[in-house]
Amino acid sequence: MADNTNTMIDPKIFQYLQAHAEEQTEVGDKLTQIITGFNRHISTAQGHLSRIHATPLQKLGPLLSQVESEGIKPAIESIGELNKFASNYPYYKYNFRWRSAVQNLIYVMLITAWLGGLSSESKPGELGRLLRIEEIGEILKVPVNLEDRDAFHITIEEYILALTDLTDELSRLAMNSVTMGNIDLTVRISQFIKDLFAGFQLLNLKNDIVRKRIDAVKYHVKKVEDVIYDLSLRNLIPKAAEQV
Structure with missing residues (x-):
């Protein structure tokens, strides 16, 4: 009778493969559990932010406070949990799972800061403030653009993509600001996104997705320029706004 215990493999x-398959599943x-909660907080923040298009500028304070307390603050706790857990594993093996959520959170923080929220000690409530990527990392308490170790971090690509989301939303706000009678805000937005687009042109980017998203920013610029042009024809832009 043949001895079946003698095999060539x-x-x-297979025990090794099974163990690693189980680890990847776990x-x-x-x-999934962490990111589901993370996305829930971001959705809450984005839901509140959708009201900026129908809220006068002078009444944005309470709305932004709500965004921060009910959306951004809980999301910071979630990203802290994600940072602690994900840093135990190869970053580029799993980062596709949270990339979109992180980008959305950065966008929420950028527009909240631009509208006067997330105030710094030096310039509280400043309209038009652009958070740097380092400031994003400090607020979230996670590293940015890591190159010396394999751990969870905020990437430059995520930050740039969030900036393109910001220009898209601000171009929409510029149009709605006109209907609310806040032409000064429309002019300020126009100057900001034009300056941002000019800055983008200095970047030498190799990521196709990022390049395409930056190319789309020119349409956001044109959308607002058309609004400004229409207002100018009607002599609706105040002299002070023109100087901005």
Whole structure:
């Protein structure tokens, strides 16, 4: 009778594969749990921010406070949990799972700061403030643009993509500001996104997705320029606004 215990393949190979397959499943399940809560907080913040298009500028304070307390603050706790857990595993193996959520959170923070929220100690409530990527990292308490170790971090690509989301939303706000009678805000937005687009032109980017999103910013610029042109024809832009 033949001895079936003698095989040409070491059973440990399959034991190793099974163990790693189970580990990946467990990691995936935990990430799904964290990111689901993370996205819920971001959706709450975005829901509140959707009201900026029908809220006068002088009444934005309470709305932005609500965005921060009910959306951004809980999201910071979630990203802290994600940072702690994901840093135990290769970053580029799993980062596709949270990339969109992180980008959305950065966008929420950018527009909140631009409208006067997330105030710094030096310039509280400043309209038109652009958060740098380092400031994003400080607020979220996570590293940015890591190159010396394999751990969770905020990437430059995520930040740039969030900036393109910001220009898209501000171009929409510029149009709605006219209907609310706040032409000064429309002019300020026009200057800001033009300056931002000019800055984008200095970048030498190799990521196709980022390049395409930056190319789309010119349409956001044109949309607002058309509004400004229409207002100018009607002599509706105050002299003070023109100087901005």
